[in-house]
Amino acid sequence: MTSAFTGTGAFTFGLDETSIPFLALFAVVWLLSGLYTAITTPAADRPRLFAYYVPSAVGGIGVAAASDAVSFYLCFALMALPAWGLITHTRSAESRRAGAIYLTLTVVGEALLLAALVLLVVETGTTSLPGYRDAIAGLPSAALITTLVLATIALKIGMLPLSGILSLTYTYTPTGPAAALAGASTKVGALAMLRLLPAGGMPPGWADAVMVLGLTTAFGAAVLGVLTDHPRAVLGYSSASQMGLVLIAAGAGLSDTNAATLAYGAVVTYALHHGLAKAALVLGDDVVQRLSGRRARSVALAALALPALALVGAPLTSGFVAKYALKDAVHAVGGDISAAVYVGLSWAAVGTAALMLRFFALTLQPRETTPGNARGAALVWGLLLMLVATATWMWPSDWNQHAISSAFSLSSLWAALWPGLIALGVWGVIARIVPGGTRYRAVVEPGDLLTMVARGASRWAARADRPRPVAAGRSEARSSSLAEPLLGAERGYLRWTIAATTFVLVALALAWLALG
């Protein structure tokens, strides 16, 4: 067994077939978002923002390049923790609450990931990261490791019932960093799927269960997202929904080695496509607000349609390739459940289309325009859009060849189109019958369940924390129902005779053991 920190097993970075696409994606997204941030942020705010942005970016890029468990974990945390500063940048009460929720879930996620990694290091006897996915299924605690990894991923990608986490973080973060979080941060979840979930070999139930989880998330997040009324929140729920699809792909590879190969391609393609498209959507929303001329706005809105269509999986977009790869992977699993999931996949696109329509409706809504360097912002955005259009198609690899070769078959074109058409139809009906048309009021606030829990907790804490009248320099303990008995127990224990006698009893116990 390698000692984790003797210098040989720790802090190694390298490139392999998994790290290259993610490294490329993360580098591009962090760089362009950083550029965008630099252009659009007032000079006074820049140092504070970049103090968090740069470490996060370093962690984000490092996590893709890490090739041992220790640096993976290190970079994973380095990316996730400073993001808290990005979320709370505006220092509003909402952003602070969002930050608190984010930090809590992140720390829980760190603990889960640490547990999984420690188990992996111990049971495989190596800290080398790339080998894990093939080895996991044969390990004694394969089920535990997989569960821990899934739980970590669930927190990262906003699996139901935690879907709110993404909308929360996107909504309150300044645009540039939000694009980075949308494009790169959630994709670390995808990276973790490729690094730490078993590639085949698990009992079949695992694949089915995870695929169902993914599909539920895809639908559930879409429903929640349609019911919110902040464009960034909608995008957040859309991310959760899309990552649900990625989870389906990862799930498909859990049990079947053959499906795992396909699933691998699907996850990479999907991550690449979705990372770029979602970053482009986040930036695009902001660019539209910044442009003042009517013509410029129209052009921008038209351009914004490209990533939106890509998400829906329209023909000729990156999403088409990704979805095709995904369907291949699910198809390869076999069995009733995967057949049902296969059908569900198409319907999930309806949800995505609905989300995109809602997003457009909200973006078109007149908001107060943000002044600033609109031209520079648009330029950066344009660069990103070009990548959205081309990257997935041009990526030199064999897993998109199948999709490309069958891109122009009539059946696949139809399969890609009908969900969008259905969504459009429903949308038209809603616009007529719902009060307020397509700009109806929100039913769900960003963060849904999480925000409710956090609000309840802070209300409870506020009640418990309320300082009582201070008498004679004596500050009273908190009076909440749980705290008082615990504090009282300690206070009672601290009395000399009790505590010292307890110590003597400990000494006696030790001596008793010694006489054994």
Place this chain on the structure above:
Amino acid sequence: MRDRIRVVPLVAAIALFAIISSTVLDLPRESAGLSEEMIGGAAAIHVNNVVTAVLLDFRGYDTLLEISVLMLATVAVLSLRDPRLGTRRRLTGTADLILRSLGEAVTPIMMVVAGYLVWVGSTKPGGAFQAGAVLGAGGILLALTGWVRPSWARHSVIRLVLSVGLLAFIAVSVTPILAGRTLLDYSDDMRHIVLLILESILTLSIGASMLSLFLASASGGEEDEEAS
């Protein structure tokens, strides 16, 4: 207020007694300990009293730290001294004739006894600690008769006396290092005279420490009127 009997501590104490005594009874009935090595070692360095040899030679490092413990306790007690108490305070007893004449009569004798105890330390039981204790007791007697004020440790001279024993011990123990030997590895030809001087200085410091420990928390007394 009378203390009531506390049952759990009582049971714990009884159990403690049971375990310790059974352990003691379980020890081998005969054990030479380290006495043979020690006696041999003491003979090699021509020290007649083995205990003295252990204290100053074999385990001299313990003794060095022990002196430190005593000085440390003195400093700790001095640090707790109530700063509001004046420097011109005397303990009660200045007017007590019996106490006064006793102090005048006994103190010189105690000093002589202290000197004897140092001298005798290398051959018979005795040494700096015993001598220091006697010296300290004499000092306390002087304090009770009003010769020494409770604030005496504020004088820099007294502070020097309090720490000179430790400093001398440090100097003696470091000297061998300069000669390329290890700490406390005295050279044989100088051993006796160096140790005698050291013990005498230590006696002074230990006596001063004892007196300071007493005076720092001695209560009562009256402000001296003469000065104001």
Place this chain on the structure above:
Amino acid sequence: MSTYLIYAVGGALIFSIGTYALLAQRHIMHKVIGANIMGSGIFMVLIALGKRTPDGVTDPVPQAMVLTGIVVTVALTALGLSIAKRYYTLTGLDDLDQDPPACDGR
């Protein structure tokens, strides 16, 4: 039964009595005295056990340990008494488990 055992077991008894005092006595001075009694018990055990040599010469190491122990006990006692004294002067309390007025410091 060898004589030294009487002293050794007696030392254990004294140690236990001191322990009880340190644990259960309320008054600070009583606790200090309790600790001193504990020390005396240990010294008795040490000296008694040092007497087990075959040639009857007492092992010098326990003696040295006792001398060191005495000095340490003196130091601890002096510090304890002076803290107790100062605490009593400040608060009028001779007991650590009572809260001093206008102070909650546990």
Place this chain on the structure above:
Amino acid sequence: MSLGAQLPALLVLAPLAASALTFIAGRNVDRYVALGCAVVNTALAVALAARVLDVGAWRYEVGGWGAPLGIDLVADGPAALFVLLVAVVGLAVTVFATAYFHRDDPNAYGNGHFWTLWMFMWTSLNGLCLTGDAFNVYVCLELVGISAVGLAALKGDARALRAGARYLFANMLAAMTYLLGVALLYSATANLDMAMLRVVLAEGGPGESGAAVGIALMVAALVLKTALVPAHFWLPSAHSAAPTPVSAALSALVVKGTYFALLRIVLGMTPPGFVPGLNVLLGVLGAVAIIWGSIQALLQTRIKQFVAYSTVAQIGYLFIVFPLAGAGADVMSLALGGVLLHAATHGLAKSGLFMAAGSLMDRFGTDDLNRMRGAARTAPVLTMTVALAGVTMMGLPPSGGFGSKFQLATASISTGQWWWAVALGLGGLLAAAYMFRVLAIMLSGPADALAPADAAIRLEWLPLGLALAALFFVFAAPLVNELAAIGPLLASGAVTP
């Protein structure tokens, strides 16, 4: 004999001489004597670590007698690491104290005797880390204990005196227990040198049960001095009633020194399984300490009590190494490296945290956490320090806490004792909870009334530096692991005479 080989002796003698000199020097000079000694000591500690890395562990025969007649000092990797920790944190505490204690007001710091007490404490900590003799441990422990009590009661108010008295009685109880233990051990084995005892005890013999009871009592005494739950009862009051630099030293160093003695005795001197169940019991108490200390930290309303209870919790981690002993050299070196890493990181972070807490207390004029709202706006550097130290307490990367947790968890899982890893994880989550609670208060709301920055505020950067050092300490992990493997805790031929 080369000067390098003399380092163990010099490391004890230098601060000891400084103690006497600061006492004589008087209040205009004493702080500079102490400062000079701190610098010299740090240099010596670095030299010791460098030499240990270079030539390996060695024994130093005081008086030239050699065990069992004389007392031997042991300079091995773990000892060098602890001495270095004491030096680095000690230097920071010294610098902090020069600004904290105003020369014009010596009454505020024990009639001006702070410096002497502090130098004695430094002496005793170095002595405790370097000694190889079971009885000499006792003398060093008393030096640690008395200087710590004196420093804890330094303020001289009722609260400090009461805390000091409780601390002193705990020390008395521990002193007597240890002395009885070492008496029994010597009576059973006729030896006091720990490395030789390791051999003697492994052979067994007629005095075996006496030696075992002796060791049990010594361990119990050290458990009390290290404040492992349930023997933590003296710590929160003593650490919070003391002046800030003292709190930092007590929390960061004193419990580490006694812990190191425990490490030497349980893992070095005692053969595995000699006292059956001892190691497991220590591990269980450690796990309980993690949970109970964290819960109490979560509930405290006064900032220094909060930090002190966090120390109670963090001490628990250090005891997870004991049940992992005896499971093979690989696991042992991993776990030992883990706890050494934790001790060092926690020492750095906790001294920074205590200094920051004390400065916050002074600036807000209260120790009530709930009245420190808005500290982030008015005292950003201090808030940052608390946050960074918090990252270390939680054990998140890249802090050394992460490295230690990773190594300890790996070690415990590879021995099949996964429950220790669960305790470690739970401790991290609870630490997150208590740190978040405090940070949430400091980040929220409009600023409360704030005293103007005084001279001590110049030293805001010092605690920040300590917290930063802890934050990136995982990168020192290879070095710590290397030191942990050099003649570790008497388990090597280099230190057995």
